Amino acid sequence: MRFRTAAPALLVFLLLPGACARKPAPAAAKTPEAVKTPAAPPPVRYEVRLGKVTFTHYCQTCHGESGAGDGFNAFNLDPHPRDLSDPEFQKKKSDAEIADAIQRGGAGVGLSALMPPWGHTLSTRQIDELVLYLRTLPALRKPAS
Amino acid sequence: MPLRRLFAVSSVLFLLVLAISPAKNALRSYRSLQRQYRKLAASRAHSLKAAQGYAARPVAIQQIWLRDFDNRVDRCTTCHLGVADPLMAGAPRPFDLHPGTPHTPGGFDRFGCTACHGGQGLATTQIDAHGSSADAGPPMTPPVFIEAGCGRCHLSESVAGAPVLSRGRALIARAGCYACHAVRGQDEFRSEAPPLATLPLKTGGEWLKRWLKDPKSIDPNATMPNFHLTDQAIDELSHFLFAAQVPKDLAGRIEAAGAEPPGSPANGKKLVSESRCITCHTVEGKGKGSAPELSKIASTSSRGWLLAFLREPQAFNPRTRMPRYHFTETESRDVVAFLEDEFRDFDAPKGILEPLRVNQSLAENGRKLFRLYGCFSCHDPAGSGSEKFGPELDGIGDKRAQSLDFGRRTDLARTLPAWLAAKLESPRSFADGLKMPSYGFSADDSRAVITAVLALGAQSVPDRYRYAPPQKPALLPGGPVGSLIQSYRCLSCHLIGDRGTDVSTAALTYEGSKVKRDWLVDYLVLSYTIRPILEERMPVLKMPREDAMQLADALLNFYVDPSIPDDPFAGRPASDADSAEGQRLYVGLGCRGCHIVGSSGGYYGPPLTEAGRRLKPGWTYAWLKGPQRWRADVRCPDYGLSDTDALRLTAYLETLVPAASPAKSEKAARGVK
Numbered sequence: 001m002r003f004r005t006a007a008p009a010l011l012v013f014l015l016l017p018g019a020c021a022r023k024p025a026p027a028a029a030k031t032p033e034a035v036k037t038p039a040a041p042p043p044v045r046y047e048v049r050l051g052k053v054t055f056t057h058y059c060q061t062c063h064g065e066s067g068a069g070d071g072f073n074a075f076n077l078d079p080h081p082r083d084l085s086d087p088e089f090q091k092k093k094s095d096a097e098i099a100d101a102i103q104r105g106g107a108g109v110g111l112s113a114l115m116p117p118w119g120h121t122l123s124t125r126q127i128d129e130l131v132l133y134l135r136t137l138p139a140l141r142k143p144a145s
Numbered sequence: 146m147p148l149r150r151l152f153a154v155s156s157v158l159f160l161l162v163l164a165i166s167p168a169k170n171a172l173r174s175y176r177s178l179q180r181q182y183r184k185l186a187a188s189r190a191h192s193l194k195a196a197q198g199y200a201a202r203p204v205a206i207q208q209i210w211l212r213d214f215d216n217r218v219d220r221c222t223t224c225h226l227g228v229a230d231p232l233m234a235g236a237p238r239p240f241d242l243h244p245g246t247p248h249t250p251g252g253f254d255r256f257g258c259t260a261c262h263g264g265q266g267l268a269t270t271q272i273d274a275h276g277s278s279a280d281a282g283p284p285m286t287p288p289v290f291i292e293a294g295c296g297r298c299h300l301s302e303s304v305a306g307a308p309v310l311s312r313g314r315a316l317i318a319r320a321g322c323y324a325c326h327a328v329r330g331q332d333e334f335r336s337e338a339p340p341l342a343t344l345p346l347k348t349g350g351e352w353l354k355r356w357l358k359d360p361k362s363i364d365p366n367a368t369m370p371n372f373h374l375t376d377q378a379i380d381e382l383s384h385f386l387f388a389a390q391v392p393k394d395l396a397g398r399i400e401a402a403g404a405e406p407p408g409s410p411a412n413g414k415k416l417v418s419e420s421r422c423i424t425c426h427t428v429e430g431k432g433k434g435s436a437p438e439l440s441k442i443a444s445t446s447s448r449g450w451l452l453a454f455l456r457e458p459q460a461f462n463p464r465t466r467m468p469r470y471h472f473t474e475t476e477s478r479d480v481v482a483f484l485e486d487e488f489r490d491f492d493a494p495k496g497i498l499e500p501l502r503v504n505q506s507l508a509e510n511g512r513k514l515f516r517l518y519g520c521f522s523c524h525d526p527a528g529s530g531s532e533k534f535g536p537e538l539d540g541i542g543d544k545r546a547q548s549l550d551f552g553r554r555t556d557l558a559r560t561l562p563a564w565l566a567a568k569l570e571s572p573r574s575f576a577d578g579l580k581m582p583s584y585g586f587s588a589d590d591s592r593a594v595i596t597a598v599l600a601l602g603a604q605s606v607p608d609r610y611r612y613a614p615p616q617k618p619a620l621l622p623g624g625p626v627g628s629l630i631q632s633y634r635c636l637s638c639h640l641i642g643d644r645g646t647d648v649s650t651a652a653l654t655y656e657g658s659k660v661k662r663d664w665l666v667d668y669l670v671l672s673y674t675i676r677p678i679l680e681e682r683m684p685v686l687k688m689p690r691e692d693a694m695q696l697a698d699a700l701l702n703f704y705v706d707p708s709i710p711d712d713p714f715a716g717r718p719a720s721d722a723d724s725a726e727g728q729r730l731y732v733g734l735g736c737r738g739c740h741i742v743g744s745s746g747g748y749y750g751p752p753l754t755e756a757g758r759r760l761k762p763g764w765t766y767a768w769l770k771g772p773q774r775w776r777a778d779v780r781c782p783d784y785g786l787s788d789t790d791a792l793r794l795t796a797y798l799e800t801l802v803p804a805a806s807p808a809k810s811e812k813a814a815r816g817v818k
Contacts, residue, residue, distance in 0.1 A: 045244055046244040046245075046246060046291075047244050047245050047246075049308075050246075050306060053306075053308055057778065057780070058780055061678070061749050061780075062738070062747075062749075072678075072748070073678075073738075073739070073747045073748050073749050076738075076745075076746065076747040076748055077738055077747060105735075105782075106735070107733070107734075107735065112735070113732075113733060113734060113735035113738075114735040114737075114738035115735070115738075116734070116735055116738065116782040116784070117782060117784065117785075118782055119785070120782065120783035120784065120785040121773060121782045121783045125245065128245075129245075
């Protein structure tokens with residue numbers, strides 16, 4: 001007898017939270033998702049995007065759009081700028097080493113003075129972003145033709 | 146018995162109802178998330194103490210309360226627990242560290258979350274906070290448009306660190322959106338569209354009809370959008386435009402010029418190439434494209450109009466950016482002869498420039514259409530009154546999707562960005578009778594424009610959050626010098642303080658402290674390219690020497706910076722040893738990577754072969770001590786030079802004067818191009 005009373009009560013208890021939970025908004029699910037919104041580019045980390053802006057502004061003329069060391073000013077420079085997209089080079093250098101070379105320039109790390117020091121021009125944050133962006137270069141590299 | 150049973154059931158039910166509220170709270174998803182976070186953070190902690198600290202964190206709602214930012218309360222950190230914790234870099238959502246930006250991780254206390262991301266800060270469930278529930282307020286800004294958040298506080302057109310927003314704002318200004326749509330702070334905006342008064346003597350009925358059909362198909366640089374007019378509307382508008390009274394003075398000039406004998410195309414060709422028209426115009430797509438494409442110009446405009454316009458552009462359009470070239474009568478005839486010979490549309494029908502015979506009743510209908518489509522907003526802003534033609538855009542960034550009229554567009558996602566994208570792509574597709582024209586933005590441009598539009602909030606942010614870069618003084622002289630600056634349109638390419646345009650990259654704000662007078666006069670008379678890397682080059686304006694001297698004197702007296710010393714050596718002239726030391730520095734620092742001296746060096750900065758003739762030593766010194774002070778985005782690195790080293794380098798650059806006569810050295814410099 002007691003069980004007969006308790007069983008429906010338990011059932012009600014179990015169902016109640018479900019009945020009280022808010023209905024999920026169907027609007028988002030129903031509409032065809034973003035039919036005409038412009039196709040979004042693949043997400044890129046914000047720091048990397050900022051790094052790219054810095055690269056394009058300060059580095060590209062010599063190091064080239066893809067970092068391959070083929071910027072249009074590269075041919076006036078002897079030695080030529082480093083191919084930054086070279087996976088071998090990237091493996092060899094730690095983030096700190098690359099940041100250091102940007103900061104103190106070629107002369108500061110015992111290489112060519114044609115790479116100027118950027119430590120007084122770029123903030124450490126900008127340089128860190130730049131390093132993050134440089135790390136994405138090997139993946140963007142076009143297959144050798 | 147039945148009564149007792151009923152009593153038992155109702156008491157149980159009563160207890161259950163009482164239990165709902167605590168049960169709901171206990172089951173809130175943030176609680177389990179916070180427990181997960183405790184475990185995750187403790188497992189990542191570097192020390193036992195830190196791990197215990199994490200494990201002991203109470204499960205509770207977290208919030209950031211911004212008292213001086215409209216009393217905003219952001220509870221996002223209730224779930225996004227690791228946003229400011231470097232330990233959580235790379236952790237899964239929602240526990241991960243926020244990416245580094247100019248305001249994070251240092252600025253959470255000042256800016257909170259919703260100031261940039263939008264959404265509902267007070268909510269404590271994901272669906273309400275992110276705004277994906279129908280009865281919540283405006284949703285979060287999708288990550289693609291995140292720079293819209295920057296634009297709420299940063300009001301200048303160009304915002305450092307927000308390239309998409311900056312591009313969007315520039316696109317909006319160029320497309321002239323502010324001519325029809327009111328936006329805070331853009332009351333002074335005027336479209337660059339030309340006045341239409343001389344149109345009947347400029348072009349023909351056939352050309353005009355083609356233009357009205359689709360301006361961009363005639364000239365890819367056109368800023369005029371496509372109004373999707375019917376053939377009948379085009380006809381009526383053409384009759385209206387051809388019915389305009391051409392001002393007597395201009396009509397006289399055009400007719401007289403049209404009657405002049407033809408010039409020499411060969412000489413014209415030479416003049417066109419040295420005048421650097423493609424700094425602004427394009428020729429078959431080559432060039433910068435801020436002014437009309439020239440390759441079919443002779444099938445666009447009559448000979449008389451071209452000639453009269455070339456001689457005094459500003460009489461035809463007071464707001465044109467085109468400078469007045471001081472060609473002689475014959476030279477301007479030669480230029481137009483060359484344009485007529487080479488720059489015409491060889492596929493165009495013969496009568497493309499035949500004037501239209503005006504039918505008054507069609508013209509009357511055209512007048513109505515001119516008002517109906519808001520053409521006056523751009524072409525005759527004075528005649529439009531103060532009311533803007535289109536709806537105001539302030540606040541559009543805070544609109545909820547439910548309040549937008551999607552009309553026939555049932556195919557669209559019910560979101561503000563999707564609505565805006567469709568408005569830009571095909572504005573007339575929402576309903577009949579809409580008037581907004583289409584601008585043909587690419588997908589990338591459209592994203593940038595939407596970003597800038599989403600930045601237009603309903604309310605301006607509090608003063609202490611608003612940021613506009615400091616104003617630079619921009620005094621312009623009046624009198625004869627003022628009219629010279631006007632007539633040569635220096636501000637079309639140069640900045641003076643905040644006024645003008647930054648095409649040349651050499652602002653004139655401190656020009657008087659920067660260059661030497663003799664060089665400046667010679668340069669104005671016969672300009673050459675200082676930085677070969679730039680596509681935009683100083684045109685040869687054929688400036689008479691008197692004008693050049695007058696301008697140079699004014700620049701030298703007026704545009705100076707008191708912090709730049711006249712004599713950086715302070716009365717103790719540099720010795721030969723100093724300049725030799727300077728030369729050593731020049732080599733040692735790698736300056737030749739970007740600058741040419743003599744026959745070798747890089748192509749990036751200006752050649753320094755005649756630096757000593759061009760630059761004042763005070764400027765050279767001030768520049769070397771911190772180039773970014775004079776131009777924030779300049780690529781010339783700050784080497785952090787000591788005073789002594791900067792003076793030595795200055796002394797060396799002072800010795801760089803051309804050995805040969807000035808005329809020859811100019812040729813040498815021009816050969817560098």
